[in-house]
Amino acid sequence: MRYFVRRIGFLLFTAWAALTINFILPHMMPGNPAQVMLAKFQGRLSPQALSALTEAFGLNMDKSLFMQYIDYWKRIFTGDFGISLTYYPSRVIDVLAESVPWTIGLVGCATIIAFTLGTLLGIFSAWRRNSALADALVPVALFFNSIPYFWLSLLFLYLFAYYLGWFPLAGGYNIYTMATGFALLPSIIHHGVLPLSTIVITALGGWMLTMRNNMISVRADDYVAFAHAKGLPDREIKYRYAARNAILPSITGFSMSLGFVIGGSLLTEVVFSYPGLGYILYQAVTSLDYPLMQAIFLFISLGVLIANFFTDMIYALLDPRVRDGGV
């Protein structure tokens, strides 16, 4: 119980710190949104637009940074993140609502698939060490892990979408169909295959190697040797005894990456013109769109913190030493 309370206290403190930094950092960036907007038009907009934009964006309100900070907390608790400047005058919440499902669908699925597949392959290659197939997996995993993502995704796009034409070139679904709702699902899956597989392929190797290393060290433990000596079936030792212990460090990494899912994947979105939050965040940062930026960073911070908190809880469940030792 004491452990639980301490964890919650820690969660609240880190949340406060992260959210405060989240407020301060964007304001330290040079320039102001109206200026950036004017410059983006490269001479198509008259400089007089500056005063109109300043007025429209509400930048002329003389508010101290401290008052803005108070407002910021009010916004967090009421869930009203204000109006986006990049996508003015849409509400931040609407801009996010358009993109979040795509990001969670794509990056979330990819993370889970890569973790599951990578971990299983790691177990396999550690358990079957010295067999040709298992050993070959290591350099292959290293190769895909170190391949530049941008390069791989462009290659896939060119090969499978442009050259072979098996998959669409851009977008999240067929924009010419009149279908809505579930009828759209086949099209969504068809458009999702390439982006998803590129993320999975590049992320897979990392999970596999971590799991493999852990498995190998666990395999050398006395209790595993004892289990073998006792004559337990190989399968049972592999999953119930060895893998269960070896997976603990991977779980931490996994929950962290689940927390980061919300940040989207900018490169995937750019290469495949796939909808999602990564590009929105990029736009927000380059246009100094404080409200939108803060909302996205808020969700990323909260995502990571909450994922961390749950990992701590799961650890306590899986490993009694953690809660009793009061680590």
Add this chain to the structure above:
Amino acid sequence: MKRVLLTSLVLVLVFSLAAGFAAAETPKRGGTVRIAGQWGTITNNFNPFLASGQNAPGTRSALYEPLIFVSVLTGETTPVLAVSYEWKDNLTLVVETREGVTWSDGAPFSAHDVAFTFNYMKEHPALDLSGIWANGLSTVTALDDRTVEFKFESPNTPLFQYIAHTLIVPKHIWEEVDDPSAFTNSDPVVTGPFVVGRFTSQAVTYQRRDDYWVEGRPYVDQVVYQATRSNDSALLLLLHKEIDYSYLSIPDPERAFVARDPQHNHYWWPVTNSNILYLNMSKAPFSDTAFRLAMAYAINKAPLSEKAYYGVVPVAHPTGIIPGQQETWLDPSLADITYDYNPDKAREILAEAGYTWDSSGALVEPSGDKIPALRILVGAGWTDFISMAQLISEDLKAVGVTMVIEQEPWNSYINSLMGGTYDTAICWGTGGGPTPYDLYYRTLASEFAGLDGGQADSNYSRFSSAVVDEALATYRASSDEQEQWAAIAAIQREVLTQVPYIPLTYRTDFNCYQDAVLIGWPTEDNPYSGGNPGDELGARFMLLELHQR
């Protein structure tokens, strides 16, 4: 008192455009114009008062219409919702509006809608992005159903293009809207050729209007604007013929685009602006005219076009005036000032002004201080600007000046330019319009130079000259062509002798299209869209003109 009758021009436009390719038969009906662009995500927002990019693509081309379209390329005017206009004197502009136009909800369009639109912008300054009301307009009144009168308190004739390009909204809808700058207008009522069909954040579809006021137009049934997140995506879609048009900057368009299907893939990149090397005149050594002059001679401009743009974008004119406007505006008496590459001349100018060179060959100021390494600011990863900066720094080595390339991300790049913390920077001309006035006003007027130590909104060189300011004022106050010409000539002389900046290469618009399905595209020979991107005002004409093969 010049009377410009535009009715004939409309006829010329409507009939002559089609005449070229379909003299005998009427163009086929039906089909879809598919346009992709790097809009990222499209928001459900069809508010025509907002800056383009905030409203959905198509708002400014398929839906709403302006009074008159003014081509940046040629300066020609084409009436849309107006029939004619007349400057009664330099303080009164009278516009006659078109009859027989209906809004998409069936209500008739009249001069009252026009007067309402302008007065609405006065009431809500946040809508006035062109600063029409802040620069001399005093009243706009509908004299009757067909006539609108614009009165100015101080003469400002170049405002005409902004008045002409203001998109007109229906009074009966917008008078109910209290906070128009926050209004997303998701069900727009328009005079344009299309209405909103289907909207998603990845694509917006517009359907043809049957009761559109131009007889028999548009030919196509719908227009689709598809959002991509990179130029590469749009290029692949275009190569696959999954779209018809994209506004697309391709490094080597001949090889990467045209060569893949020379019969159907075409690009039209008209020059609308220049890439300029800005010199921060609030700092030494750029505060010295001789130094700036020497730089202009020391930079070899031809390789810039070759290396940065594969020769597709030509070297700029030293005045910064774009080719389409040169015939009308260039002062022939200045023709011999060309700043052709001449490093010897550059050294000569420097030596004359008292500069010396130390034993290592580095340039030393007349005061005896060695000139430190100077920076060239470019946007991070902007390959065209970076290759130009590399060539420039090579060139300047020959006169003993060391240049360091400084790449900055978008925000800090713009902030350095506006804040005046840079040394030299490659950037575009901050102004463009149907006459050189717009370029000179925004890049040279002292009101934008941040002379009080503040932000330079568009005069990045922080140049200030009484001659230029006076000539700009003369131009503004006049509608007499000769007087305006003389004012622009005075500024050209100032630009060429003072060298507040060095034009490097031209800057073009990037129209790329494939005509396997649709024909009637604007081209070099028939530049009816003014070179505008597919979601800008001029693209309206393109949407009316395109039809199936």
